[in-house]
Amino acid sequence: MSSTPAPTTTRITSVDLFLILLVTCSWGLNYPIMKFVVTQYPPSSFRALTFILGACVLGLYARTRGEPLWVPPHERWTTLRLSIPNMVMWHAGLVYGITLLNSGRAAIIGYTMPVWALLASVLLYRNPLTWRAMLGVLCSLTATVLLGIDEMSHFAGQPLGLLFTFGAAISWGIGNAMMKHTRLSISSIALTFWSLAAGAVCFSVMALAFEFDAWHWPNLMQWLAIVYGGVFTFAVSYVAWFRVARKLTPVASGLSIMLVPVIGLLGGNFFLGETIALTDWLALGFILSAMAIVLVPGRPAKPAAD
Numbered sequence: 208m209s210s211t212p213a214p215t216t217t218r219i220t221s222v223d224l225f226l227i228l229l230v231t232c233s234w235g236l237n238y239p240i241m242k243f244v245v246t247q248y249p250p251s252s253f254r255a256l257t258f259i260l261g262a263c264v265l266g267l268y269a270r271t272r273g274e275p276l277w278v279p280p281h282e283r284w285t286t287l288r289l290s291i292p293n294m295v296m297w298h299a300g301l302v303y304g305i306t307l308l309n310s311g312r313a314a315i316i317g318y319t320m321p322v323w324a325l326l327a328s329v330l331l332y333r334n335p336l337t338w339r340a341m342l343g344v345l346c347s348l349t350a351t352v353l354l355g356i357d358e359m360s361h362f363a364g365q366p367l368g369l370l371f372t373f374g375a376a377i378s379w380g381i382g383n384a385m386m387k388h389t390r391l392s393i394s395s396i397a398l399t400f401w402s403l404a405a406g407a408v409c410f411s412v413m414a415l416a417f418e419f420d421a422w423h424w425p426n427l428m429q430w431l432a433i434v435y436g437g438v439f440t441f442a443v444s445y446v447a448w449f450r451v452a453r454k455l456t457p458v459a460s461g462l463s464i465m466l467v468p469v470i471g472l473l474g475g476n477f478f479l480g481e482t483i484a485l486t487d488w489l490a491l492g493f494i495l496s497a498m499a500i501v502l503v504p505g506r507p508a509k510p511a512a513d
Contacts, residue, residue, distance in 0.1 A: 226447035233444040235314070235470025237436065239478045241302065242310035244432040248425060249418035250302040253433065255410035256425070260437030262403040265446070269396050276397045285389060290402035292382030295409045300375025307368025309481040312354055314471025315490050316372040318464065319347040321498050323380025324387075331381075332388050339500050346497035350490035357486040386449075395449040403441055465498050 244253050269276050278286050305313040322343045328334040351373060358366045391398065414422065425433060472491060475481040 223451060226451055230444045230447050230451070231464060231466050232470065233439045234464070235467045236474050237440045238305070238310035238314045238471035239474040239481075240432050240435055242305050242313070242475065242479060244429055245302060245306045248423075248429050249414065249421045250306055251410050251413040252418050252422050253425075253429075253436075254298055254302050255407060255414045256433045257436035257441060258403050258407035258410055260433060261441030261445075262400060262407050264438050265396065265400045265403060265442040268442070269400060274394060274396050276400050278393055278397065278401060282391055282393065285391065286393070286398060286401050287405060289382060289385055289389065289391075289398070290405040292378045293386065294382075294402040294406045296378035297375050297382065298406060298410075299413070300371045300373075300378060304368045304371030304375060307365035308358075308372065310475035310479065311468075311472035311481055311483060311487055312490075313368070313372050314468040314475075315487065315494050316351060316354065316369060317376050317379075318468040318494055319351070319373070319376045319497065320380045320383065321464075322347045323377045324383040325380075327381040327384035328388070331384060343497040343500040346493045346500065350493035350497070353486050353490045353493070357484065395446055399442075399445045399449055402445070465495060468494060 241253075266276065268274075301313065301317060304316075308316075322340075325334075325340050326344065329336045329340065351369065355366050355369050358369060468491060472483060472487060476483050
């Protein structure tokens with residue numbers, strides 16, 4: 208894997224804006240939908256089915272458009288390395304975390320990702336560590352501690368769910384940093400397809416290993432959620448996200464997802480009747496502050512006087 212950053216541009220076209228809106232709405236609503244399903248259906252089996260469906264839909268789309276999915280031999284290991292944190296580990300932590308948390312809290316913790324992406328760039332690629340990064344980390348940890356204390360203060364609290372989701376966010380952050388510092392000749396569609404295929408294999412193995420006795424045929428509502436996850440959350444939105452993440456700067460691509468936890472929090476309240484506590488609003492405020500701190504560029508340094 209090359210450590211040379213992929214080329215980026217700050218110019219946002221109307222197509223990019225549409226894709227950003229699509230990703231924001233699709234991923235935000237995915238949290239209450241996922242929570243609805245995993246309360247009644249084995250989580251690894253649910254995720255395996257969405258990955259399989261997403262890969263099939265995307266593969267069919269690529270075939271009809273004549274889009275090559277072939278990966279050069281020297282890029283196959285790199286493609287797999289990108290898929291593990293961005294797809295497998297992120298979704299494993301998230302789907303098990305959301306079985307223990309309400310969907311709004313899972314969304315809030317999940318979107319600490321830009322902060323961990325920044326730290327991963329510092330640790331893995333020697334990017335400079337700034338005061339903005341340290342303040343962003345502090346805000347993210349404050350939000351996590353707030354939710355953790357609130358979870359532990361209730362008899363039915365689930366701090367383990369926070370740990371699962373927190374680990375998922377760190378994994379996605381590492382994967383996002385890897386994405387921005389990797390050159391690949393394959394298209395976003397090909398990268399998404401093989402990432403989904405890797406997720407399908409991993410979650411199918413997990414489902415067979417841990418949920419064989421619990422597996423059953425999904426009912427209608429569960430199939431609708433699986434279709435939504437496979438087609439919109441994966442096949443459509445990931446292609447859009449990888450296009451944005453690879454084309455735009457970290458600032459533009461990161462800011463594009465700032466409303467996802469807001470939609471996740473409000474969606475859980477509206478569709479599932481989840482209570483939004485003051486702690487949730489405070490944590491959301493800290494997370495949005497952290498994202499803004501690490502993503503909004505500072506003033507350029509003034510040139511030194513002669």
